Amino acid sequence: MNAEVKQSVLEVDSRRRISLGSMAEHDRYLVDVQEDGTIVLTPAVVMSAAQARLLAAAETSRRIDEFLDHPEAGSRRTRPTRHRRLSPSSEAVSRE
Numbered sequence: 001m002n003a004e005v006k007q008s009v010l011e012v013d014s015r016r017r018i019s020l021g022s023m024a025e026h027d028r029y030l031v032d033v034q035e036d037g038t039i040v041l042t043p044a045v046v047m048s049a050a051q052a053r054l055l056a057a058a059e060t061s062r063r064i065d066e067f068l069d070h071p072e073a074g075s076r077r078t079r080p081t082r083h084r085r086l087s088p089s090s091e092a093v094s095r096e
Contacts, residue, residue: 010018026043033039047055054060067074 006023008023010020012018020041028044028046029041030044031039031041054064
């Protein structure tokens with residue numbers, strides 16, 4: 001593993017901020033501050049709780065990937081038909 005290491009000197013401004021400038025390759029990062037003051041930035045993504053549950057369900061993810069690779073082999077489930085309810089105003093009879 002011959003990863004190129006980039007090293008730069010960054011200065012904290014008067015509001016204690018650091019600009020990553022062109023070094024930032026991602027939009028969001030998790031920040032880990034270690035005991036010795038080392039700050040580690042790890043690229044991160046934001047997702048919904050539903051997406052996180054799906055990713056944690058390996059079998060479900062595998063089946064989805066399999067379906068996306070071969071949709072002709074899958075089966076399609078349909079939703080039951082819902083009957084429309086009439087609103088109370090449409091049921092009222094006008095007495096003019």
